[in-house]
Amino acid sequence: MKLSDFGFTDGINEVIGITIGEWINTAPLGIIVENPESTFAKLRIYPSHTRENLKKGTLYVNIVHDPLVFTISAFDDLSEDWFESSDPPIINGALAWCQFKANLKNCWVDLELSRGEVLRKGLRAVNRGFNALIEALVHATRLKQNPKLIEKVRYYAEIVEKCGGRREKEALEVMWSYLRKLYPHLSL
Numbered sequence: 001m002k003l004s005d006f007g008f009t010d011g012i013n014e015v016i017g018i019t020i021g022e023w024i025n026t027a028p029l030g031i032i033v034e035n036p037e038s039t040f041a042k043l044r045i046y047p048s049h050t051r052e053n054l055k056k057g058t059l060y061v062n063i064v065h066d067p068l069v070f071t072i073s074a075f076d077d078l079s080e081d082w083f084e085s086s087d088p089p090i091i092n093g094a095l096a097w098c099q100f101k102a103n104l105k106n107c108w109v110d111l112e113l114s115r116g117e118v119l120r121k122g123l124r125a126v127n128r129g130f131n132a133l134i135e136a137l138v139h140a141t142r143l144k145q146n147p148k149l150i151e152k153v154r155y156y157a158e159i160v161e162k163c164g165g166r167r168e169k170e171a172l173e174v175m176w177s178y179l180r181k182l183y184p185h186l187s188l
């Protein structure tokens, strides 16, 4: 069993990280892979519920292509009805799930793949709207540290409008509604 069996490639792999605390916590995470033919990876982690839960030593990951799942998980947690299984946690329509042993060291986490399963095939062409939504979300989740990033959020949002499908555009609206609530003074 190796990372590439579950779709990981070298570089940063954007996935949904799932951790178990008082509730099932979901957050988009960038898993850093040097060698996809191995079982080892790492993660840079900022203060969050995910970071707290990782102290217990386990990270679940779902490989997902749904823009709405990325958007809700970036600001909130997915409710129970978004899951097709709770143990292991599997989000509806996920292409694969994996479990990692997680060793938290300050702002880094060493990860070792321990089990997983490929659930579905996910053949699809590249869509700039989906990629741009991911970029918009990355900047949107850092707005608290740097409010100037709103310009980048707007830039990528325009690409989502131009190139995205229905689901990307729906996710974009959901992103804006989270941002309006979080940052009322930005008049978005």
Ligand SMILES: Cc1cc2nc3c(=O)[nH]c(=O)nc-3n(C[C@H](O)[C@H](O)[C@H](O)COP(=O)(O)O)c2cc1C
Pocket: 014, 025, 026, 027, 028, 029, 030, 031, 043, 044, 045, 046, 047, 048, 049, 050, 051, 073, 074, 075, 076, 077, 134, 137, 138, 141
């Ligand atoms: C595409 C994407 C990738 C992200 N990657 C990371 C990451 O690698 N590490 C991290 O700490 N936060 C990352 N974030 C931010 C977290 O998902 C975000 O802070 C989230 O709100 C944390 O939720 P939690 O408090 O429920 O754990 C990423 C966000 C996005 C949109």
